[in-house]
Amino acid sequence: MNYMDTLEKELISMGEGLIASLPSLAIGVVILFATWVVGKIAVRITGRISARANLRESLQALIQTVTRVGVWVIGLMIAATVVLPGLDPSGLVAGLGLGTVAIGFAFQDIFENFLAGVLIMLRESMEIGDLIEVEGVMGKVEHISLRETHLRQLTNELTIMPNSMLFKNPVKILTDAHVRRDELMVGVSYDTDLDHALEVIRGALDGIEAIDTERPMSVFAWNYGASSVDFLVQWWSDARPRDRRETKSEVVRNIKKALDNAGIEIPFPYITHTFKEPVPLAQPAKEAAE
Incomplete structure (x- = not known):
């Protein structure tokens, strides 16, 4: 051949x-x-x-x-x-x-992310522009594709997450409603008239325009702390992160100013040292020389 x-x-x-x-x-x-x-x-x-x-x-x-x-x-x-x-x-x-x-x-993982992407896009609760938190990552939804979702964190880093992670794990949508409740612990000294302190704290919140007045503001005598009686202060404000931080900053400043004007002390921890035996005190060098 x-x-x-x-x-x-x-x-x-x-x-x-x-x-x-x-x-x-x-x-x-x-x-x-x-x-x-x-x-x-x-x-x-x-x-x-x-x-x-x-x-x-x-x-x-x-x-x-x-x-x-x-x-x-x-x-x-x-x-x-x-x-x-x-x-x-x-x-x-x-x-x-x-x-x-x-x-x-x-390619099981690829198709899993593909189907998860379809189901995520069909959801009505999460949209592009929402601020979400999943598996310890918090960010704004910038883009949703059939395989991955792009989250822009508050520190401006971009996190690309597989859609299966968003579909399988609990997703906290922080901007689902336009307002959110915030809270703050405020301590006053033990010798303070608590009813008077409660009224002073409540009055400090009344002049803050960013607080949603259509929802209740709450001030509770909440806890006996190590050096103070603690009040739990709760209010509602805009859900956007920057607005929440600005509102909380104004709340802290107003409460501090109101308590100072009312003569109410915001205590700090006092430390007392106890010795089992007498402690000798050293004399100044000048006295020892005499």
């Missing part, structure tokens, strides 16, 4: 087959290009329709992504049937089913 002749015949046959399939390949490339154009137009149209329907931003992103994936799946199936004439749509769908199962086992 002449191996070189056999190899030459095979190469010639492959070349002729490639040349014969060039028109189909060209048509397939045209179909892929058309798929890209149609996908762009379809995503733009669905984006405009979802925006006019006043859907949530995350839901708009989900609709656009599903539209893009659907257009590409159809385009790839059409291109495959053109390039490979012996491949019928039913066989292609069956092959895709088996391939999806195999890929699913190989």
